[in-house]
Amino acid sequence: MDARALKIEAARAALGHVADGMRLGIGTGSTAEEFVRLLAEKVAAGMNIVGVPTSERTAALCRELGVPLSTLDETPGLDLTIDGADEVDGQLALIKGGGGALLREKIVAAASARMIVIADESKLVDVLGRFPLPIEVNRFGLRATRLAIARAADAAGLSGPLTLRMTNGEPFVTDGGHFIIDASFGRIPDPRALSNGLHAVPGVVEHGLFLGLADAAIIAGADGIRTVHAAS
């Protein structure tokens, strides 16, 4: 099975957790988009849900496919968020933000009673950090913020290139109007310490470590679907 087929399988399994009447957070990225396509079929067949998208890109796809949308201002409490991830470890700590939507993704996940991650097995890791950690930063004071991030990482025993994400020769700009620094720290043995350090940097808007947010991860692999649950 190719990677896209695995993403579809994970998305299909997640759809089994969606019930009529639910208020859904809807993630961003290629796996989340497979979920949107399957969800749209259910909606067309009469399922009654409302979704809060985690990016303009997801919102556009939902509109195109007829998935009813709301906002967190209209619908501040959600039943379930389904989203992809760049990395998932066995304790359900995540790296997210490869698609640049980490801020809205985290706000939506935090507003949800449950979050289910959908991914193919390439995303499952023993220790987070192979994927560069996206850090969303305010445009103001970029160089100072980068230095402060390096100091925060150093205090957590980490170092590595801090690369401003570019697109078409220009800095990538998030839906919130911020920049993203991709931090190649390598293995992150203590994500909580790094998270706390990054949150103490004023220019950091948010980072892509999602800790204690996911309740389950549906992982599709060559041998089928497995679900990783959060330790209770």
Ligand SMILES: O=C(CO)[C@H](O)[C@H](O)COP(=O)(O)O
């Ligand atoms: O965090 C994300 C976007 O900000 C995505 O969930 C993450 O990048 C995974 O994307 P994909 O399903 O395309 O591999």
